[in-house]
Amino acid sequence: MKGRQIILDHLGTREAAALMVDGQLHDLLVEADAPRPGTIYRARATKPQKGQGGIFLETPDGNAFLKQVKGIAPGDMLTVQLTGYAEESKALPVTLKLLFKSRYAIVTPDAPGLNISRSIRDDARRDELMMIAKDEMQGLEMGLILRSSCEEASDEDIAEDLRAMVDLAQTVLGEAGTAPEVLTEGDSPHVLAWRDWVEPADIVTEAGSFASHGVLEAVDALQNAYVKLAGGASLYIEPTRALTAVDVNTGADGSFAAGTRANFACAKELPRQLRLRGLGGQITIDLAPMPKKDRRGFEASLRAALKADGIDTVLAGFTPLGHYELQRKRARLPLAELLNEANA
Structure with a gap:
């Protein structure tokens, strides 16, 4: 089948999303038992590992490892974000550089400045997007990246999406506590599909769509x-x-x-x-x-x-x-x- 299809279904008991391009499986996202990348924790510093250039942290999901020691002492509470999946028997990889990412916007609390994706080359559209960014970010000490998906999106949808990410960032950064805690979870496969597969596509959500659209056959081949x-x-x-x-x-x-x-x-x-x-x-x-x-x-x-x-x-x-x-x-x-x- 020609064209792009985003198929939202399940593999067994797991939420999953498949991207089919001209009848070929192009991408596949499957829910895992492990913590989702993008999850933000309040974590407690435990012991530095200077030989490895980092420090271990305590989180509700187990030990994490932060590649930074300078200025951090055991017992300090830090806000960190999960960057990927941990290797077997190893600590969760985390960073202090938080990203609040959605379909149209990425809010960067630690990196001030207003930026627009370089793939948007139309000068008039870039000017329009910069006006939206300035209006919505006025008075905020946060950075912003408007993604390439903004080029064809409506100004209202972009502004609404941006405000949602700013509200989430302010809520997370405003959390105070003295114990390790999950502040916000990473996105599920269906949300990731909406967030990252932004090119025009037919959306299929009926149960059993993986079987009827060739996804299960492609998964078997993998x-x-x-x-x-x-x-x-x-x-x-x-x-x-x-x-x-x-x-x-x-x-x-x-x-x-x-x-x-x-x-x-x-x-x-x-x-x-x-x-x-x-x-x-x-x-x-x-x-x-x-x-x-x-x-x-x-x-x-x-x-x-x-x-x-x-x-x-x-x-x-x-x-x-x-x-x-x-x-x-x-x-x-x-x-x-x-x-x-x-x-x-």
Whole structure:
């Protein structure tokens, strides 16, 4: 089916949202047992870990780790925000830089200034948005980013959304207490879909829509290590305890350029596969043989695909053995783990 569809349903007992583009699963969000990224805590500092450049905090959801020690003493109460999912047996990653993010606006209490997304290039529209920002933020010591979704939105919707984020920020920052507490939870999959999937799309909310629109079939395919690529090439994506191994194969193509074609196809498809499978941490790609002169083009293609993906990923580069390494933020939990929880 052509076009974009946002499908809001459940996987087992878990709330989930799927984004289909031209009949292909483009993104998938599934509720987890773990605390949601974006959750804001009042936390108590416990013990500094100077060797690691941070300090442990006590939260209602367990220990958290803040990469900052200067000016913080054990017993201090801090307001922090969860930035992602914790690795197994490790503390929750948190930051002092709070973001109150919605569909049209991001309120930044610790970063003053009024900013508009660079992707909005129409000068007249930028001027209109700046007037909205100045009117709504007047007298407030907070920063603001108006997102790219503001370009086609109505001024009234933007102002209403902005006011809601300012009210939430003021409420959270005004909370006083002497014990660790959850001040506001991160967004659920359905809210995240509304917040971040802003391009025009058909919205499907009927129960059982995952089955009728091909989402369940796509999810089943993601449980297989094998991924078919264009031209008969393929990937095998296999998570281990230490890293995720990606093996690129040329298939039956025995031509001189087969390896290069397979590797470029991998660069285009891999970010989508990692996003859908919820894989982060260290990624090692065992590339098909290709001339060294093609390495720069492969890296540029991979960088462009990862930029569009939106999840922070560091391109570490080629190893002496010719493998390519990435370090990817753990922005999501592994899909296999979520499916096990949903079916339990």
